[in-house]
Amino acid sequence: MSPAASHILIVDDDPDLLKLLAMRLQAAGYKVASASSGEAALAQVAVAKPSLVITDLRMGSMDGLALFDALRKNDPALPVIILTAHGSIPDAVEATRRGVFGFLTKPFDHKELLRQVEAATHLAAGAAMENTKQGKSEEWRKSIVTRSPVINALLDQAHMVAESDASIFIRGESGTGKELLAQAIHHASPRRNKPFVAINCGAIPEALLESELFGHTRGAFTGATRDHKGLFQAAEGGTLFLDEIGDMPLPLQVKLLRSLQERKVRPIGATQSVDIDVRIISATHRDIAAEMKNGNFREDLYYRLNVVSFEIPSLADRREDIPLLANYFLAQLCAKYNKEINGFAPEAMELLVGAPWPGNVRQLQNTVEQTAVLCTTPIIPVTLVQKALRDDVGSILPFEEARRHFERDYLARLLKVTSGNVTQAARLAKRNRTEFYKLLQRHQLNASLFKETAE
Template sequence: MSEPNSDKPQLLLVDDDKSLLRLLTIRLEGEGFQVTAVEDGQAALKKLQNDNYDVVLSDLRMPGLDGLSLFEEVMGIRQDIPVILMTAHGTISDAVAATQRGVFGFLTKPVDHDELRTLLNKALSQSQAAQPGDWAKDIITRSPDMLNVLDQAYRIAQREVSVLISGASGTGKELLANAIHRASNRSDKPFIAINCGALPENLLESELFGHAKGAFTGAVTAHQGLFREADGGTLFLDEIGDMPMTLQVKLLRALQERQIRPVGSSKHVDIDVRIISATHKDLHKEMEAGTFREDLYYRLNVVNLKLPSLKARSEDIPLLSRTLLQQSAQRHGVNVSQFSDDAMQQLVKSSWPGNVRQLVNVVEQCVALTQTPVIPLHLVEQALSATKQSWPTLTEARDAFENQYLQKLLKMTDGNVTRAAELAGRNRTDMHKLMKKHELDAADFR
């Protein structure tokens, strides 16, 4: 075997057929790969523990450790390595089972050389793309859509521009924001996050901008606020679409002037922060409804990154499930190592309305309830059923309450907007904006 060449992609080839092993080695080296050839799964594991490989190409049916079992072991060592399986006994059920468990590709013997070349090049490009470095270590993916988002995120992290991350609840917006911070020139400074929909307006203002001692009842000491706490670093404004209009004005002014004025203070303070914001709402609709300022939108949305739903990146479900299972088992000291085949198939085909957050909850429940090292199908079904009607976020609950409240007001006043506004303690203009936001027509209540 020749000395490893770091310029060549490293391929680990595993097959108990010695003649095929020699033939494939010659072909693959001719394609520009540095090939390490071994005759069984145990030998492959030893190589994987000591050396780095870009792709694993293995026979499915082997004595001892078969291809699927080897794949499971590979995932326990390095989850970003694409694994391709070959078999002379290829069946549709084999291919389905393998790909649902996260195997990158499946080939039948005799192996078509063009098909092998295409699959290896595809696997190699994914393997190289899937190594974004420490900055994105918390984001587990092999999805092309997600890797594309990470590629964009890394490039814009180097520039001092504001970023708006959009995507459904539970898709990992704060994880991406933190990754952008770690990839930026501000990585040695603080990353501070706040949910703009989780606090009442007066508390949110104080949290963001700080307050002077005695600014209001209970302000017994001065509070510097998150803008100053994040000085030199990144401030992540989650659910920015829920920020009240009066605070939107103050935030816009702070971003334009790069200064803030704490509540109850007459002095302005210089700030140096990068703003990353996120929302699950459609801000274009919010602007049309008059509940989000257009000038602030364009200030925040210099670059937009849209996170795909978990269902749209279904190839990540086996990878995420295994990782979360390992982490949960280790955290709770439980002897559980994997999902059964039918349990994994159920995870892959589920719709995941709660996205990655829901998957985390499902895995946690399974680990808590399992009595065996392999999690069975019925536990996955039970956990999915329990999380299907997931508890709403505070934002979702507030929107639902606001909608019901407005409908009751309009029914009580027979669609009289002026009277409804008086009862709500709002002016007529605000009432019209709220009605537009919830697509309510006064005429429907007369």
């Protein structure tokens, strides 16, 4: 591999050494990126895989060997050279035993460094060519950022299944990345050059969902001014992802089952069916076994969809991914908002790792975005993370509780505006006095207190 084709990531918490290494490697013709911590390095590797990583041994929360272990889980073939000012025979022996490519002490010999870099990049080039021959490119899973052994094992299974046309059923809580897994399977499959079409079955009203899936003809119903191809036809030759399939109404489940069995769809208002060739991947956060027991989901459809199943663990069950994901999102947001933020304070990261994350990866991404937008320092402090987590908890109240809060606040504002005059307040709310009094009793609001406040 020529230097120009090699991408080297250097990792050190000493900014002067980073600059020196970058200058020497760039002078030799290499492309260089830098990171000031192990966590930041993992975030960069998740975005763009380097040909070689050069890292300091002694760093803050993640030292060079810990970084090597994390990199090795995702890519055992990625060469790593470790630099240290604390070089010793035991360190070198331990690093070599674990499979580190090279080990140099600081101050390092410039020629020896370039010799090891050249040898490592040649090794990386050979491994890349071998992976390409064997079809082991990681491009298909690039959108999934992880160093979790559980997720990596799941992805290995998904890659094997992707070669077939078997229907796949994905279970997982909201925000765990079910659609990302479905996209990765599509990109690893022979259908990768055909469309990937996704639909959330719980987000579309029942009256429209049938038309969205199967299509309709002109004049099939009021407002159908032209023929409309449904998503089955839009995904022809590719993959159709049915998200939140557990929310699909029973009448549509019957039609979906028939379409899967016959491999045909009949648009609303049509007299002829249309042949389809799609791979179905479906997902849900619901307990489908309970839904089938309660008669809300058809067993025959479930067994048709569930040829192969995957379960994505919650973020709380793979906390080793939280620093990696947080730094990955932060790097994206810094580019989006043109901000320079180097990472999270140790206490802030500790708080992120220990949070419950009921909204999983989606909630983590929202939390990181809020902290990045509000941050005015090079490091995100723990106070911003605390505030973002409090706001997240407040924003995901259960529906009934949120409605009670709204009703109470609304009634209180009416009584305040009318100085406790129930007749006027009921008129403003367009409710009769009897119903309005019941609402006040339900929320334990005393109109006379608002009169006293006004006086």
